[in-house]
Amino acid sequence: MSAPRLVLLGLGGLGCPAALALLEEAHVRRTPMTLVLVDDDRVDRSNLARQTLFTERDVGRLKVEAARDSLGRLCPDSSVELISRAMRFDASTSAELLRGATLLLDGTDSFATRFLANDAALAARVPLVHGAALGWVGQLLSIVPGGPCLRCLFEGPPPPGSVPACAEAGVAGPLCALVGASMAVEAMRLLASEPPLARGALLRWDGLAGTSRTIPIPPDPSCPACRAI
Numbered sequence: 001m002s003a004p005r006l007v008l009l010g011l012g013g014l015g016c017p018a019a020l021a022l023l024e025e026a027h028v029r030r031t032p033m034t035l036v037l038v039d040d041d042r043v044d045r046s047n048l049a050r051q052t053l054f055t056e057r058d059v060g061r062l063k064v065e066a067a068r069d070s071l072g073r074l075c076p077d078s079s080v081e082l083i084s085r086a087m088r089f090d091a092s093t094s095a096e097l098l099r100g101a102t103l104l105l106d107g108t109d110s111f112a113t114r115f116l117a118n119d120a121a122l123a124a125r126v127p128l129v130h131g132a133a134l135g136w137v138g139q140l141l142s143i144v145p146g147g148p149c150l151r152c153l154f155e156g157p158p159p160p161g162s163v164p165a166c167a168e169a170g171v172a173g174p175l176c177a178l179v180g181a182s183m184a185v186e187a188m189r190l191l192a193s194e195p196p197l198a199r200g201a202l203l204r205w206d207g208l209a210g211t212s213r214t215i216p217i218p219p220d221p222s223c224p225a226c227r228a229i
């Protein structure tokens with residue numbers, strides 16, 4: 001049996017800790033794995049505090065290349081094969097990136113990408129671990145074939161300008177570390193056929209209050225994404 005192939009979208013505040021935690025988890029559990037890193041962005045000095053795989057020397061480099069180098073240094077004995085793809089996950093690339101994938105992890109900060117990941121993963125019957133963070137609030141949701149999805153809860157992306165982006169509202173670094181690491185744990189649980197932390201329900205943290213709650217998602221019988229499968 002070939003090694004599981006995980007595709008990680010976004011190497012920002014969530015993707016960096018998620019990638020590192022995946023390598024550590026794979027090492028501890030002795031799980032061979034291929035991890036495909038997908039991001040077309042370059043390292044920016046203003047994000048270094050929460051994008052923990054990068055240093056000052058990486059500023060201006062492609063994130064996927066800097067992350068691959070950093071992960072190689074941090075986990076030299078890892079059983080994970082790293083593949084860098086400097087590209088966007090969009091309507092023209094999603095099918096190719098999902099081909100042969102065992103699992104998709106989405107840590108991007110784009111509403112459009114989140115919903116595209118939801119729809120494309122369902123269509124390809126690839127389980128998806130969704131993570132998001134804004135301010136001090138973070139969320140985690142596992143979307144598996146047969147279960148409810150992001151569109152059962154939100155229907156679609158909010159109108160442009162109605163919800164502030166990370167760049168405007170800011171995002172707390174410690175919360176990113178929590179959500180990113182939780183995405184990795186969730187992925188490893190799915191791979192091991194253990195019950196996911198956030199299947200059929202949105203797990204939401206308030207990092208400032210130190211609280212978390214689980215919001216059940218009733219499957220929407222008219223959902224165009226998950227009910228059409």
Ligand SMILES: [Zn+2]
Nearest residue numbers: 149152223226
């Ligand atoms: Zn749905």
